[in-house]
Amino acid sequence: MAATTVPGRTAAPRASRAGAVVPTAILLLGALYCLLPVSWVVVAATKSKAELFSTSTFVPGTGLLSNIADLAAYRDGVFWLWLANTVLYAGGGALLSTAVSTVSGYALAKYAFPGRNLIFTVLIGGVLVPAVVLAIPQYLLFSSFGLADTYWSVLLPQILSPYGVYLARIYAAAAVPDALLEAARIDGAGHWLLMRKVALPLMLPGMVTIFLFQFTAIWNNFLLPFIMLGDDAKFPLTVGLYTLLAAGANQPALYNLIITGTLISLVPLVALFLTMQRHWRTDLAGGALKS
């Protein structure tokens, strides 16, 4: 008896320690995998033209400030215009998309109406269709409306996000208790008040998630604006930086400017995630308390 319990007692903590080490190691590997390219961008952005291809990969260079100055001077500062465009597309698009997703997700989760399941099934189908496939049909459609090459041509297609609606519905179903709605209804709240005062505050963490997802997706989107926009004053960063990369045969790609531009375009995303993280934590905590 004693012989079996003693090793059992020591084995248990060892097993749990080993159990903790493996996931941690895997997570660390994952973090390394994700962060290595980013750290390369950070280091490479500090290299001057002469250093970029001649010094060893992870040795910082001396050209960061001159790279930024060159980038700011490139075509009279068109980079900042592209940055502003991207903020408009991503910020505006994500806000509108979050609004649409939340309202429709809430309605789908909390109201029973004919065709509800059909709509939801179609939505699930929409999640499965990659946005890339739709870019060219959308372009032809917008062209026939005369809307191609406008700000709207990039904003509108991104507003309806099937995944966002799906997420909002799931979240509303879990986070907004029917009993609460019922109670408010008995107190005489109408649909509008019900949504604004009861449902939306409860759905805030979910909304933040949808906003961040959409913001990142639009920020990084390349194909849709690439196809839709002809006027380089309306380009977002992705398409703009690509014109520096594929600069034609007689002009070498402007690697220094592209890398520096990539680094600068990362900054707002990182800042956004850091500031929004707070809401995500409540999200996780809220989920934990629910059951």
Added chain:
Amino acid sequence: MRMNRLAATMAAVLATALAAGCSGGGSSAEPAPQTTTAAAGPVKLVYWTWAPNMDKIAAAWNAKNPDIQVTVSKQAGGDDAAAKFLTAAKAGNPPDLVQAEYQMLPSFVAADAVADLSAEIASAKAEFSEGIWRMVTLGTEGVYALPQDSGPMMLYYRQDLLKKYGVEVPKTWEQYAQAARTVREKDPKVFLGTFSSKDPGAFAGLAQQAGAQWWSIAGESWKVAVDDPATRKVADYWGGLVKEGVIDDQPYFTPEWNKALNDGTLLSWPSAVWGPGVLSTNAPKGKGKWAIAPLPQWSEGENFSGFWGGSSTAVAEKSPNRAAAVKFATWLNTDPEAVGMLVSEAAIYPAVSDAGSRLGSAPEYFSNQEDFWQQATTIAATARGFTFGPNVNVAYSAWKDAFDKAVRDKSSFSSALATVQESTVADMRKSGFQLAR
């Protein structure tokens, strides 16, 4: 019936919503661009190009021509630019003018995306050499664009290091192969050259030098001969060198390649006249050490070159302002002032015949070779091109796949070439082109 009415209602609702949205956004953002109306005011032209500083050149035109105002929209270059233009043309809203690489022009013509300008610009023919003019006529009666820049090929080499290894500048490809062997013997870390399996354009230029004719039009049908004897000769030559290991097989324009150019472990590069821009950025340490010579020849006494790259200015078939667009395109590519700016601002080698006189002093990078432009102009006169077909993109990607594989397996380059020929022909047949046998 009911569906139709529903659809119509939906469309109306959507249209109203969009209109409302547009007018709402107009106050805060830029107003949505109007479609060009030829009625009152100046004619507005949109020009898609990727040449640097083209907006400055257009500004010079705009200052002098208040009734034809050109807006330059800088695009990404290369194959994607062609795909984007074709999509825009198909959707009915292409730009008025577009930069078209010579190898892409036939696909534009086949899609009816660019206008036949033969009635408007026949007079411009005298300004260009016959070889270049053929690139925009495709060997037909039509004229589908105005040549803008060209890329005659020459041999770039490290003057100092060839001397160090006791190698003469090769005059024939046979001598080039010998030189490659000598360099390997003297220093096993160094290669005389490399074969890039990622740059079909460069290979096409070398094939042109050897006298290849990959595509030709006979009456109503196309003839495809990617694996003609001239091209097979070029392929087998490079395949032999790669197999023997006397030249490197890493592709151009990679960081490793840049590094090799920069630190002197790669001694030559058969490239086009736009090479100085690439070298000065990617191999800054080689400044004043590189020089140019004519490409090595296939047999002594010959004097030929080919083209790698180069582009033209085409006018969209759907442009409502064709006359104005032709006027601008003609000015841009033939007027002495404009061509001068193409050289100084856009850093391109202009296609007009008397380009040499406008080029000025040698590029700074080639300060060791004062007569750089004179040499380049002499070489340019020996360049011969061929007619490109309507599916160059297919042929080129088949080429990349086949030659990637051949380089990896060290297998026969001419059988890789046969694969390219097969894929090209199969694709043209599938797209409904008539093929001559």
